[in-house]
Amino acid sequence: MGTIVEAQVPASEFALGDTVASVPDVSFEPVRTVSAGTERPLPFLWAAAPEFDRLDEALRADESTADVHRLVRDGNHVLYAVRWQSRVRALVQLVAVEDGTLLDARLHDDTWKLRVLFPEKAAMSSFYDTCRNYGLDIDVNRVNGLESVVRHGGTRLSPEQYEALSEALEADYYGVPRGSTLVELSDRLDVSHQAVSERLRRAHQSLIESSLHDGLTPDEPHP
Known part of the structure; x- marks a missing residue:
């Protein structure tokens, strides 16, 4: 039975570290898509920030982004289309190597919180060890059996x-x-x-x- 892992990784080691340093009050959450693949992870993000013009500049200057477009504003939130640099895609590919699925990813307070589904605990352990070997400071907060989530x-x-x-x-x-x-x-x-x-x-x-x-x-x- 599968395993769902809740983990966190610093923004500076995954994505948008420069942005949160420039706009510390920003928060992000992805728009769920049917299938984004590993080459186009997290293609759309909702963002909340006090100054969106400043956020636009920070996102486009961020070393983890390759291309950023503001799509629409809805109240205090803005929807962005984002194409990422290779290091962001690399972490998603590490998930895919272990047959994992990235269920959710949210950025708040300089930390990405991730939820990943793995087919078995051995795959989760292998993913964790590989991240550590690559120098990623990933911390696992919770591990749930898929049967518990379904139940x-x-x-x-x-x-x-x-x-x-x-x-x-x-x-x-x-x-x-x-x-x-x-x-x-x-x-x-x-x-x-x-x-x-x-x-x-x-x-x-x-x-x-x-x-x-x-x-x-x-x-x-x-x-």
Whole structure:
């Protein structure tokens, strides 16, 4: 069964390091495409920044970009078409060598956060070792089995968070008025009410982040 890896790498070692140095308040997230291949990774990016003229200049001067075009502005966000230099394509090709798929990549606070699907853990380990051998300072934050993601409806919930949410729904915890209390949920789950509260809070955060980020399409209003 496959493995989903959540990792991070400094922008200076992957892409747009010069841009975030010039425009420190910028953030980027990609537009999902059906198939961009390894030669054209992350072809479209949404960007949020306080000054877009300054951002335009920084992107075109960035050593990781070969060509940049501003396509459209939607409120406080701008959509760019980007063609990358070889070093950016190289990391994506390293993923492809291990039969991996880059599911997501977001840049914020000078760090790219990546989600990569590998067919097996051995491929993930080989990818990590190869990145280190190439001098890439990549850190793995979380490793999830694909069966866990499928079982939990495609969300990024841990099994404990999913169980807590399921029990809360079944016990009408979210009803108005509430049909149960944290103490009653803790009895059902056989953990402390503090642990239940923490699991629910983290589950809510994961669901909100998934809804705000993963549910966006280019045709929808950008927040």
